[in-house]
Amino acid sequence: MTPDSRRGLMRDIALQLPFLAWLIVLWMLVWNQFTVLSLVTGLVVAIFVTRVFRLPTVELSGRINLWYGALFVLQFLWAVLRGAVAVTVQVFDFRHQPGAAIIGVPLRYADDLIMTHVSVTSSLIPGSLVVETDRDRSILYLHVIGVRNLDDVEHQRQVVLQWEQRIVRALGSPAQYRALKADERAGGER
Secondary structure, three states: OOHHHHHHHHHHHHHHHHHHHHHHHHHHHHHOOOOHHHHHHHHHHHHHHHHHOOOOOOOOOOOOOHHHHHHHHHHHHHHHHHHHHHHHHHHHOOOOOOOEEEEEEEOOOOOHHHHHHHHHHHHHOOOEEEEEEEOOOOEEEEEEEOOOOHHHHHHHHHHHHHHHHHHHHHHOOHHHHHHHHHHHHHHHHO
């Protein structure tokens, strides 16, 4: 094995470690056992899964902002609570049918990882569900309830774009974060 191929192998292993760790934690949660045996079997299963179901290596940005991450979690929990209450009110309001729409939201800073985070976040908040993604054009298509007019549609688009911005602040690559800051400065000057 040449030194360059050894370095490449070590780099691939280092990039896969967070994913392997997550699979091990997931395994332990599935079995509700936090023992050495479940750790070892989780490691075996994680290695098996990553070798047999080979996926391209996902390069993480290496940038995690703890402040924005904590803020994101709090805002997400609040949005889930608000969404649950809003959906409950719509279900029990027999006077009005809750309008629904499928809307397209072109993301501004999305790579595959950010797009996935935005999709999952949008789908976990009650009242919206991602039904399609256009990876090539970075567009999410969501089914949203509680939409009565075009202003509601535009509001929902802005909500998804705000989630994208929050995720970029917390987890985005340095280039994505710089692009977000540049857009915020340009928007503030108008």
